[in-house]
Amino acid sequence: MSENLALNLIRSVERGAELPAVRLDDRVLSYGALDDLTARVAGLLREHGVAPGDRVGIMLPNVPQFAVAYYGVLRAGGIVVPMNVLLKRREVAFYLGDPEARVLLAWHEFAEEAMAGAAETGAECIIARPGEFEQLLAAADPVREVAAKVGSDTAVILYTSGTTARPKGAELTHANLRRNVEAMTSMFGLGPDDVLLGALPLFHAFGQTCGLNAAIAAGACLSLIARFDPGAALEIIQRDRVNVFEGVPTMYSALLAHAGADEYDVSCLRLCVSGGAALPVEVLRGFETAFQCIVLEGYGLSETSPVASFNHPDHERRPGSIGTPIEGVEMKLVDDDGQEVAPGEVGEIAIRGHNVMKSYWQRPDATGQAISADGWFRSGDLARVDDDGYYFIVDRKKELIIRGGYNVYPREIEEVLYEHPAVHECAVIGIPHSSLGEEVCAAVALKPGAEATADELRAFVKSQVAAYKYPRAVWLVDALPKGATGKILKREIAVRAELRVLAAPTEGRA
Numbered sequence: 001m002s003e004n005l006a007l008n009l010i011r012s013v014e015r016g017a018e019l020p021a022v023r024l025d026d027r028v029l030s031y032g033a034l035d036d037l038t039a040r041v042a043g044l045l046r047e048h049g050v051a052p053g054d055r056v057g058i059m060l061p062n063v064p065q066f067a068v069a070y071y072g073v074l075r076a077g078g079i080v081v082p083m084n085v086l087l088k089r090r091e092v093a094f095y096l097g098d099p100e101a102r103v104l105l106a107w108h109e110f111a112e113e114a115m116a117g118a119a120e121t122g123a124e125c126i127i128a129r130p131g132e133f134e135q136l137l138a139a140a141d142p143v144r145e146v147a148a149k150v151g152s153d154t155a156v157i158l159y160t161s162g163t164t165a166r167p168k169g170a171e172l173t174h175a176n177l178r179r180n181v182e183a184m185t186s187m188f189g190l191g192p193d194d195v196l197l198g199a200l201p202l203f204h205a206f207g208q209t210c211g212l213n214a215a216i217a218a219g220a221c222l223s224l225i226a227r228f229d230p231g232a233a234l235e236i237i238q239r240d241r242v243n244v245f246e247g248v249p250t251m252y253s254a255l256l257a258h259a260g261a262d263e264y265d266v267s268c269l270r271l272c273v274s275g276g277a278a279l280p281v282e283v284l285r286g287f288e289t290a291f292q293c294i295v296l297e298g299y300g301l302s303e304t305s306p307v308a309s310f311n312h313p314d315h316e317r318r319p320g321s322i323g324t325p326i327e328g329v330e331m332k333l334v335d336d337d338g339q340e341v342a343p344g345e346v347g348e349i350a351i352r353g354h355n356v357m358k359s360y361w362q363r364p365d366a367t368g369q370a371i372s373a374d375g376w377f378r379s380g381d382l383a384r385v386d387d388d389g390y391y392f393i394v395d396r397k398k399e400l401i402i403r404g405g406y407n408v409y410p411r412e413i414e415e416v417l418y419e420h421p422a423v424h425e426c427a428v429i430g431i432p433h434s435s436l437g438e439e440v441c442a443a444v445a446l447k448p449g450a451e452a453t454a455d456e457l458r459a460f461v462k463s464q465v466a467a468y469k470y471p472r473a474v475w476l477v478d479a480l481p482k483g484a485t486g487k488i489l490k491r492e493i494a495v496r497a498e499l500r501v502l503a504a505p506t507e508g509r510a
Contacts, residue, residue: 039142041072052077057104077147082203086466092117151175169361190218198224205306230258248276248405329353401430422450442471
């Protein structure tokens with residue numbers, strides 16, 4: 001029996017083809033219409049030579065066409081490679097070249113960078129422009145059957161890089177995603193009468209599993225917001241009677257701080273879900289008081305499909321905690337040698353279960369370092385666990401920066417800085433920020449005799465990476481602090497006083 005994730009769509013069509021599946025403002029796709037369009041995407045891909053197992057890039061924002069393309073690729077038996085629409089040419093080329101993607105489906109507003117990156121790898125770029133894309137699909141011969149897949153077949157490759165310079169593609173299987181979705185739909189109690197707000201980026205694991213895939217599996221409606229704005233989100237919640245909101249902490253802070261928030265009718269909300277970063281307890285409590293809706297916080301990574309633990313709605317919820325492992329998943333805390341730490345001690349979170357990725361795409365060494373022989377995945381996050389099994393994140397072992405819910409990998413930005421002819425050495429770090437969570441900053445030492453201004457270096461990086469990645473603050477230093485082995489010690493980098501003041505949370509703010 002096939003375990004293709006796309007079968008979730010087929011089952012929901014059978015339960016109610018006329019029910020709304022995906023909405024963006026006035027445009028509503030029913031399950032029947034979504035089913036037909038995905039069949040036509042499968043046919044279009046076949047015409048372009050895509051065979052089962054081939055990789056297909058999707059560089060689309062939160063629009064109905066994302067769901068159409070995503071399930072169309074899966075229906076054809078292909079492997080989805082989700083991509084941030086803000087990527088620049090060099091990044092697009094890597095995301096396509098590393099998995100050897102045959103085709104890229106890209107949104108028209110980002111066509112220039114998408115086409116330039118695709119041209120470097122030889123991938124065919126199909127531009128999705130509203131109206132024209134639908135005409136293109138109408139001309140394609142639909143492929144109604146869903147390609148047969150076993151659970152261990154790769155469905156999606158999500159790129160993540162941790163502290164390494166070269167991003168790694170986490171291979172998530174059909175079984176990984178199906179089981180994670182089943183856990184989420186059961187935990188959230190999702191059904192055909194539910195409306196979820198699609199504010200999370202669909203190219204991200206959180207938005208994909210807990211938003212798109214959970215909604216489709218439950219036969220619910222996903223009401224999209226193309227780009228998060230607190231006022232627009234409140235309007236959509238009121239208009240569409242959204243009862244499930246999923247977001248990252250910065251979204252909760254923005255909604256809580258929005259002027260006039262109390263003018264919207266949000267009584268329809270029954271459940272709010274937070275992930276992606278730690279949700280400040282003050283924000284959680286303030287939001288629940290203002291919106292009269294419980295917030296459940298969870299934890300996971302791209303490599304774990306992504307959900308590993310949650311504050312379960314039918315159990316005690318502990319603010320500040322990432323909860324307990326979801327059904328079918330185990331967690332423990334280990335030391336650097338992989339041995340379980342003593343009760344009460346801080347250790348690295350290790351995860352084992354149906355949610356752990358198959359491997360890093362064509363990176364056996366990296367896979368072996370991340371996953372032990374008996375299936376435990378090392379997360380890189382440090383935590384403690386209380387006597388009742390609730391986990392509390394205490395720090396990040398990795399140097400990942402989370403800016404406004406987006407992951408920024410310092411080494412990637414450092415590599416770009418090192419391309420500047422005046423740069424001798426550099427270090428990219430995150431500084432706490434009141435609304436974004438963290439801001440990207442860089443300390444740079446120039447080569448002897450070389451000249452460059454901080455503004456010049458910032459502009460240099462900005463021209464080559466997505467807008468959320470470049471360092472907003474750059475400062476020049478004579479040298480960076482180093483350890484005995486010559487490794488740069490980021491924790492000892494002196495941050496300019498004015499940056500600490502500007503980035504510090506405003507006193508009294510939730």
